[in-house]
Amino acid sequence: MRSHYCGSVDASHIDQIVTFCGWVHRRRDHGGVIFVDLRDHTGLVQLVFDPDRSEIFTLAERIRNEFVLQVTGKVRNRPEGTVNPDMPTGEIEVLAQELTVLNTAETPPFQLDDDTVGEDIRLKYRYVDLRRPEMQQKLRLRARVTQSLRRYLDDHGFVDTETPMLTKATPEGARDYIVPSRTYPGSFFALPQSPQLFKQLLMMGGLDRYYQIVRCFRDEDLRADRQPEFTQLDIETSFLDEDAILDSMEAMMVQLFKEVKGIEIPRPFQRMPYTEAIERFGSDKPDLRIPLELVSLTDVMASVEFKVFSGPAKDPKGRIAALRLPKGNELTRKEIDDYTSFVARYGAKGLAYVKCNEIARGRDGLQSPILKFLPDEVITAILQRTGAEDGDLIFFGADKATVVNDALGALRVRLGLDRGLVEGDWRFLWVVNFPMFEWDEREKRWQALHHPFTAPSVGDAKALLDKPGEALSRAYDMVLNGTELGGGSIRIHTQGIQRAVFEILGIGEDEAQEKFGFLLEALRYGAPPHGGIAFGLDRLVMLLTGATSIRDVMAFPKTQTASCLLTNAPAEVSPQQLRELSIQIRKQKKTD
Numbered sequence: 001m002r003s004h005y006c007g008s009v010d011a012s013h014i015d016q017i018v019t020f021c022g023w024v025h026r027r028r029d030h031g032g033v034i035f036v037d038l039r040d041h042t043g044l045v046q047l048v049f050d051p052d053r054s055e056i057f058t059l060a061e062r063i064r065n066e067f068v069l070q071v072t073g074k075v076r077n078r079p080e081g082t083v084n085p086d087m088p089t090g091e092i093e094v095l096a097q098e099l100t101v102l103n104t105a106e107t108p109p110f111q112l113d114d115d116t117v118g119e120d121i122r123l124k125y126r127y128v129d130l131r132r133p134e135m136q137q138k139l140r141l142r143a144r145v146t147q148s149l150r151r152y153l154d155d156h157g158f159v160d161t162e163t164p165m166l167t168k169a170t171p172e173g174a175r176d177y178i179v180p181s182r183t184y185p186g187s188f189f190a191l192p193q194s195p196q197l198f199k200q201l202l203m204m205g206g207l208d209r210y211y212q213i214v215r216c217f218r219d220e221d222l223r224a225d226r227q228p229e230f231t232q233l234d235i236e237t238s239f240l241d242e243d244a245i246l247d248s249m250e251a252m253m254v255q256l257f258k259e260v261k262g263i264e265i266p267r268p269f270q271r272m273p274y275t276e277a278i279e280r281f282g283s284d285k286p287d288l289r290i291p292l293e294l295v296s297l298t299d300v301m302a303s304v305e306f307k308v309f310s311g312p313a314k315d316p317k318g319r320i321a322a323l324r325l326p327k328g329n330e331l332t333r334k335e336i337d338d339y340t341s342f343v344a345r346y347g348a349k350g351l352a353y354v355k356c357n358e359i360a361r362g363r364d365g366l367q368s369p370i371l372k373f374l375p376d377e378v379i380t381a382i383l384q385r386t387g388a389e390d391g392d393l394i395f396f397g398a399d400k401a402t403v404v405n406d407a408l409g410a411l412r413v414r415l416g417l418d419r420g421l422v423e424g425d426w427r428f429l430w431v432v433n434f435p436m437f438e439w440d441e442r443e444k445r446w447q448a449l450h451h452p453f454t455a456p457s458v459g460d461a462k463a464l465l466d467k468p469g470e471a472l473s474r475a476y477d478m479v480l481n482g483t484e485l486g487g488g489s490i491r492i493h494t495q496g497i498q499r500a501v502f503e504i505l506g507i508g509e510d511e512a513q514e515k516f517g518f519l520l521e522a523l524r525y526g527a528p529p530h531g532g533i534a535f536g537l538d539r540l541v542m543l544l545t546g547a548t549s550i551r552d553v554m555a556f557p558k559t560q561t562a563s564c565l566l567t568n569a570p571a572e573v574s575p576q577q578l579r580e581l582s583i584q585i586r587k588q589k590k591t592d
Contacts, residue, residue, distance in 0.1 A: 001070055007043025009075060011091045018094065019072040020045060021102070023131065024065050025112070034060045035093075038069060041136045046078075046093040047071055056099040066105035066128075072098040119551070124565040126556055138553050141260065142541045146213055148259045149233055152252045158209040158235065163198035165191060165215070169515075175219035177228070185582035191217035194534060196451065197519050199236040200491055203530035204522045210236045213537065219562075227538070227550060228562045235488070236532030242474060242490060245531055246271075246430055249478065249486075253428065260544060265426060269478075273433040282321070282409025284434075287482030288427040290416030294321045294397075294408050300381045301398070306373035308352070312398045319401035323408050324386045325415055328393025329355040329367075342414060343397075348407035352396040356388045370396075413482060429479040433457075436464075436471035437504060445506050450475050452501050453519075454489040455531075461500035468504045474531070485540055488533025495523045 002021040009018060022040035029035075034049040034057065049060040063069065073094040084090030109125045110117040112132045122129040129135060150160070166189040169176045176190040192198075194216050202210045212234045219228060237245060250269050257263045270288070277284050280293045297320045301309040312318030325331075331339075340351040358365030363379060371379070386394055395411065397404035416422055436456045437446040446468055448454065456464050457472040464471055475489035492498045498520065502512050512520060538550035551557040558564055578585060 005042040006038050006040045006045040007088055009045055009089055009092060009094070011077070013075040014077060014092065016075050017072065017097075018075055019070065019098075020047075020094070021070050022068070023105075024063055024067045024069060027060075027063060027065065029061075036060065036063065036069075036071075038071060039131075041140075043088055043133075045089045046084075046087075047073065047096050048093050049096050049099070053097070056096060059099050059101065060096070063101065064105065064107070065111075066108050067101060068103040068105070070098075070100040070102055071096050120559070120565060123551075123557070123559060126566050130555065135552075138541070138545045138547065139555060141545055142537075142553055144260050145256065145541055145544065146537070148256045149213070149252065152255050153211045153235070156209070156248065158211040158237075159207055161202060161207065161210050161212060163192070163195040163202075163212065163214065167192050167198070169193075177217045177219050180581040180583055182581055193218050194232060195234050196453065197516070199234060199532060200453065200519065200527075200530065201522055203236055203238045203491075204525070204527045206238075206528075208238050210234075210532075227554065228558055230550070231537040233486070233535040233537050234532070235534065236530060238528040238530045240531065241529075242432070242476060242531070245488070245490075245533065246476060249533060250428075253478075257426070263426065265428065269428040269430055271430040271432055274431055274435065275433070277431050278405055281412065282405035282407075283482075284431050284477065285479045285482055285484045286409075286429070287413055287416070287422075288429055289422045289424050289481060290412060291421060291423060292323060292325065292412045292416055294323055294405075294412070295386050296321050297382060297385065297396075300378055300385065304374060304378060306370070308350075308370075309373075309398050312400070312404075315400070317400055318398075319404040320396065320398045321404050321408055322382065322386050323395045323397070323412055323415075324388055325393045325395065325419070326389070327391045328415075328419075329357060329391050331393060339395075339411060339414070343407040343411050346407040346410055347403040348397060348399060351407075351411075352398070354382070354394045354396075356383070356390060356392045356394065359383060359388060359390055365390075427481060431477045431479055432475075434473050434475045434477075435469075436473040437468050439469065446504050448501070448505060449473065450487070450489055452505055452507070453491050453498070455492045456497065456501070459497065461496045464497070464500050465504065476533070478533070478535070480540075480543060483539055483543060484536075485543075486533050486535035488531065490529070490531035493523065493527040493529050495520065498523060 001019070003019045004013075006020050006022050020038055020040070022038045025037040025039035025044055027034065027036050032051050036047040036049065037044045038047055049057050051057045071094070073096040075092050075094055078084075078091060078093050108128050110121060110128070112128070130139070154160070166179060169190040174193060176193065179189040179191065181187045181189060195212065195214055199210055214232055214234050215229055216232050217229050220226065240248075250267050254265045254267060257265045274284055277286055279296065280286070282294050298313050298318065301313045301320045304310055304313070309320055312320050336351070336353060343351050352368070352370045354366055354368040354371065356365070357367055363371060363376065366379070382394065388394060395408070397408040435449050436454070438449050440447045450473060455474045457474055458464055473489060475487065477487040478485045492501065538553055541553040542548075542550050545553055547553050556564070556566065563569065
């Protein structure tokens, strides 16, 4: 139906007869001559309809935006003074000789070049939104990303293998989406939160190297980088240790960025222990492009009588930390108040600060409402430890360590963005040496920081049982620009260690058999040492395209309330379907 794409024609095609198919992007009537910008996924081309060709000119008078056309015409130079340097096809135009209206269109719900359209409208009419060049570019880049990843993994002996969508619940920490079984009334499948157990079974089955670009499902609260259904690059290997897996994944990312973005990423990627990441940045996924760091002051404040500081200083689980902002004394009181409100979202009760005007003048060269509570020697220690200079501002956090880390960690990123402190484009990081367990104060028991199949750094079950709080895991996360791209670990492959982990987590024999019996059974028949990683494909593409939400790189995403405005899902089903599934819906009676 066409000889060329709209964006592929240039001055080299002058005097050629070409045929295009596409949508009317814009129609203009200039003194009897009609101009139409025709659009397809490659771009725009300007069509000219001359009144001398009365039949197609009359037809062109009736076309409107988003009509679907087939047009044949002759390529010619644009008249002098009308060249559009902002368009790849801006040097030429096509004098239309034939016109076929393939389909008409009602006035679209929004103009494609209107950047003010709300997301709800865009998602409701997603098929219109997908015509926007930005969306076309993002989805096509996504396809190139998956091609590059597949190419690397195929070339390195990984086998693309599917795992079940209808399965049993896996312990990923979120609620499962469940599917009722018609053939087993009262029983349910679960949609997989990840293929975790199945990929381990593939290693036990001798597949050696597995990968899959797979859909996963989690019924959890949503945010910019979460969706109820998302895509994961899932990888597992046998007989490789952490160093070998990390090295291979680095090489994959380097190849991806070179092929898709034309960027050379240096290797090796930096590695940082979990405790160091938390201490310096308040986060286990720090954005290393921002040159701001937290500085611990808990010991310095131990002698201060001011309760805001003395309380956390004496609390074994407390922390006092400072965050120095270079040239930060430029901040107004309102800006500081806004940042105080910001950290309140993370549980902080306030945001103390000190403005450093002239440090050489001592206390008189500083400005802060908390100075009167701090002895001179403490002030001196704070300035020395933070490396403060004239013109700087020092923020303080004092509370439970988790609150301080969350609040100042988020403030660090916010300040970096607001103050233009981001340095460089791409900073990869491996975070390693995670704690094996974390203590749940509410339930008074240990929880797995990752999942219960992560191998501990010690291979002795007794040592693990004796001191679970000191155990480190063989887990690792890949972080890029403050976003966790992927996480994985070496897995447990022996029965003794697996049972010890279950015992620490309070999972008894009966519960273990009920939930994971098939995995425990498989461990009895010669499981190899194995490990892997899973990458969030949507997050990766979000970063590569500069999008701020994974919804912008998915063809048909859900809203933040997990609904589909396009199809009106979720929706009720008929009583007959419910009866077939042996499901009864009890409606609550209305009360006055």
